């Protein structure tokens with residue numbers, strides 16, 4: 565037996581906390597590497613131990629008190645290093661899970677997007693709201709700074725975002741500007757070495773918590789094409805003239821704080837322009853494909869959690885008319901649909917992500933996987949509620965929470981209709 569396999573076998577001993585109440589993911593079928601299988605196991609244990617037990621409280625109180633501490637833990641999980649291979653994995657993947665795809669030079673781990681996908685999926689499976697905050701941090705904020713920042717900007721902002729000392733967010737949407745993001749009204753007027761920002765952003769994930777925010781604003785509201793007048797800025801929470809509104813009381817994703825961002829003559833140094841002036845639309849658009857992959861990922865985590873709830877906890881335990889619920893044909897039909905749909909979604913997602921990692925960026929498939937997985941997740945959450953019967957209709961039931969959380973991904977980060985537009989336009993382009 566070679567050393568690597570011996571270490572892999574050994575590490576299983578440290579990861580024996582997989583509970584009966586979780587339906588295991590068959591990663592031989594999903595086709596990920598041995599290292600990624602190990603990564604999932606490690607993250608599953610961490611997320612189930614640290615998050616799943618709190619998910620109900622986070623939802624119920626609309627608050628995650630331990631967020632900062634958990635962020636730091638994600639940034640540095642050295643305490644797990646009990647064997648060499650574990651340490652290798654930690655070095656490779658986990659030292660900075662909040663900067664998983666960031667160049668090690670800036671405090672990241674230089675991983676692949678598929679690593680991030682596996683991580684994010686398991687986090688959402690344990691707590692969808694924390695998974696959502698994690699996605700906003702890593703993909704909406706860290707990824708944009710990593711891709712478009714100057715060396716100085718990366719040196720300045722990424723290490724603390726990667727270590728978990730800082731929380732990140734992204735402000736694109738406004739009260740009057742959602743799907744039609746180009747119609748944004750936030751103004752950024754040049755004033756010597758600064759830009760002065762005036763206006764608001766709305767519905768911003770991590771808004772109340774973020775130390776660093778990537779924000780889009782109009783630097784030329786009179787541009788011939790409105791998309792040509794947008795610029796991107798890195799905002800620090802402490803900037804003069806910046807504040808946030810009260811957190812929103814949402815239907816789902818509770819505990820992932822969402823708020824308004826308020827800019828009242830907010831002075832932003834010109835060094836904080838991310839990318840070129842008036843070319844912010846390219847920064848914005850360049851992030852959308854991977855954002856859609858991550859939306860599908862977070863949805864998949866919820867879908868897997870629905871399987872966890874419906875397969876193990878209930879259907880195979882509860883009996884009616886002396887028969888296990890799971891053995892009634894109509895429930896069998898639902899369970900098998902849930903199983904196959906989840907496996908299919910995972911396969912499509914991982915393949916699109918693998919292609920993305922190879923720089924094959926297929927916009928219609930990034931939109932396609934977000935569309936398909938998010939819509940299926942809502943359906944599967946409805947099935948989970950139905951399978952657990954009256955208990956699923958309680959406000960504090962896991963199935964009920966998953967249903968409320970699932971719906972978000974058909975809206976947030978672009979609606980299903982907009983994803984369909986992207987797919988249809990992609991197809992049309994291929995024929996023109």
Ligand SMILES: Cc1cc2nc3c(=O)[nH]c(=O)nc-3n(C[C@H](O)[C@H](O)[C@H](O)COP(=O)(O)OP(=O)(O)OC[C@H]3O[C@@H](n4cnc5c(N)ncnc54)[C@H](O)[C@@H]3O)c2cc1C
Pocket residue numbers: 700704734735736737741742743744766767768769770814817822972975976977978979980981982985
């Ligand atoms: C919990 C949550 C967190 C969020 N976090 C963030 C964040 O961190 N940062 C951020 O910038 N934004 C965030 N958003 C905003 C989110 O990106 C927007 O909600 C989304 O882009 C849709 O915009 P809208 O809600 O204004 O809907 P609208 O654009 O007003 O759309 C309303 C309806 O009309 C349909 N519609 C609109 N345009 C078209 C069209 N051209 N063709 C067909 N149908 C159309 C839509 O599909 C939808 O059904 C968040 C939203 C939520 C709910």
